[in-house]
Amino acid sequence: MTLATNINLMAAYSHSTPVGGLEAELLDVGPGSPQDFEGKDVRGKIVMGEGNPGQLFRRAVQEHGALGVLGYRLSSYSNPDENRDIAAMSSIPYDVEAESWGLAISLNARDALRAALAAGPVRVRVEIESRIYPSQELTLVAEVRGEKSPDERFVFSAHLQESGANDNATGVAALAEIARALGQGVGSGTFSPDRTISMIWGDEITSTRRFLDDDPSRAQGVRWGLSLDMVGEDTEKTGGTFLIEKMPDPSAVWTRGEDRHTEWGGRPMTVDQITPHYLNDFVLNRCMDQAAETGWVVRTNPFEGGSDHVPFLRAGIPGVLFWHFTDQFYHTDGDRLEMVSAETLENVSVCSAVSAMVLTSADxxxxxxxxxxxxxxxxxxxxxxxxxxxxxxxxxxxxxxxxxxxxxxxxxxxxxxxxxxxxxxxxxxxxxxxxxxxxxxxxxxxxxxxxxxxxx
The missing domain is CATH 1.20.58 (Methane Monooxygenase Hydroxylase; Chain G, domain 1)
Structure with a gap:
């Protein structure tokens, strides 16, 4: 495995190895529970284990003095028996004292190392070059100003801090194309909304929350929110389908009939948490309009959370999520450009733009x-x-x-x-x-x- 073949190989907050790398004995601790470390001397060794890489790092490096960790973890929906060469996104605790590292490995890599260990002692050579440095969190906001009520807004949000093509370069690209099309309409005089359309690119949840929190008077005028997250999938390759995650309605309390939670999962809700609004059915109808022309498959799921629609809802603003799930390459380095569909991106972008244009100019x-x-x-x-x-x-x-x-x-x-x-x-x-x-x-x-x- 190399960074060229597995972009998620290095866990976030990993420090560099010494120049030229390092070599040490490999020790397999299986699931990596506290009991798996009993009777094992891992100090000065490289530890391989399963499960959460951060937890493995805490036990192996911070508690027992290992040099670093190799962690294998894939969710069942990632079909690990078929996708044997991919590694999951991971992170380890930021530790300036240990200055250690973690690597996410594939199932093939884990099995190959275990086979080698079965034949005798194994030494592993690891070379990492990384940079950890202070940086400024940046958020880009673009707007089409409304003519009649410019302080009232439809707000799009697309997060850009993740490394995948679908998650979330597709959301960023879709919103960029929406901005281009709206700008062209304004420039040509063919589009002039009554209310403002705002578009946010930034860190997931954080940038949207700050857009609302930093200016209460601006937040007061936000009428609708739409999160674009994993919106361009080639579902024949990734699995799953396009979904509209609804703002909390009774299906989040009683999930039955055609309603289904995704494998991402949702927590039980109560009746007092549901949020009545026309937005759920409005955006679904706009997507179904597009589907009628293209054969696009559109489904919904009850509220689950976890993306940029959440800050809107917490602020009392109607907000929905456009996304795909289950994606077998979600948060793995299998999330590459070849898993993106231009047709899907167009479908999502069209119904997103139409939703904003209609609502901001409704008579x-x-x-x-x-x-x-x-x-x-x-x-x-x-x-x-x-x-x-x-x-x-x-x-x-x-x-x-x-x-x-x-x-x-x-x-x-x-x-x-x-x-x-x-x-x-x-x-x-x-x-x-x-x-x-x-x-x-x-x-x-x-x-x-x-x-x-x-x-x-």
């Missing part, structure tokens, strides 16, 4: 259109949940629980209808208030009928 006619879409989504969801509920009750399910689920979905959509008030710059028109009232009535009626269908 009464567009508010009515979005309200009608929301009514369709609400009734469809309530009917599906009722069907699931009836099936559950036929198998002895909890009637009170099923009724609570329907009531929660109905109320979530009723509250989402109310958020349509923010669509028109300057406040809702009388026409918008009228259509909102009609949609609320239709949703409430759908909820009532669904509850009746459960009996009892």
């Amino acid at each position: 009464a006619e567009m508010a009515a259109f979005i309200a009608t879409e929301l009514e369709t989504a609400a009734i469809g969801r309530i009917q599906r949940e009722a069907e699931i509920g009836r099936a559950s009750l036929s198998q002895g399910g909890d009637s009170e629980e099923e009724r609570l689920i329907l009531q929660t979905w109905t109320q979530w959509y009723l509250d989402s209808v109310d958020t349509i008030r923010d669509l028109e710059a300057g406040g809702p028109s009388e026409a918008t208030e009228t259509i909102m009232a009609a949609v609320r009535k239709a949703v409430a009626e759908a909820g009532r009928k669904a509850l009746e269908s459960l009996g009892g």
Whole structure:
């Protein structure tokens, strides 16, 4: 393994070896638990183990005096039996006293070293040249200023600190292309939004959070947030699918039917944590518009967190995530340019740009259109949940629980209808208030009928 073949070979915060490298005896500690170190003298040796490289470093180097560590770790969704030559992104504690290092190794490398150890003692030569230095955290912000309400914003965010092509050079590239297209529209006079479109490139979560925290008056005007993270995948190679991670709705409390969490995983949520808003269904419909033209596969997942939509939500701002999962090369050095699809990048970029352009220029006619879409989504969801509920009750399910689920979905959509008030710059028109009232009535009626269908 070399840096040329495995870009994740060196763990973050690794120090350089002496000029010319170093050579030492190799010792295998298996999973690397405290018990695996009992009776072993690792001082002055190179330790190989499995699991979290940072934990292995703490035990081998910081506690027992090893020279450095070779760590193997791949998640099950990385298909390690097939992807035997890739290594996972890793880091070790920053330690100015030990000035040691860690290397992430592949399954093939681990097995080859173990086979050699089975035949007798093994010595390993390691050469590392690294630089650890103070640096300035930089965030780039570009904007298309709104004409009517420039202090109100749609904000994109794409993080750029990770090393993968899909994670997240694709997000950075998609947002750069959106910026280019919007700039061209403004320059030619064909596009002029009522509200501002802001675009952030920076460190994941941190830059978005600081954009909001550093200027409370600016944050107050943010109406929508969209995170672009792993958005250009060739899914025939990486696996998984394009996903819209929804802001918390009842599917994050009761995940059933067609809703599925990804292998990245989500924590259980409660009803008081859900966030009613039209944004979930609006961006899904824009992506489905694109899919109808291209055959693109679009799915959603309940809220899980972990990307730049989180700071928006924590600030009380509607925010969603566009991404892909499961990606078998996620956070490994298999995440290379050949795993990127230009077609996928175009699909995501188009529906992202259209979402921002529509929302920042919405008038009464567009508010009515979005309200009608929301009514369709609400009734469809309530009917599906009722069907699931009836099936559950036929198998002895909890009637009170099923009724609570329907009531929660109905109320979530009723509250989402109310958020349509923010669509028109300057406040809702009388026409918008009228259509909102009609949609609320239709949703409430759908909820009532669904509850009746459960009996009892």
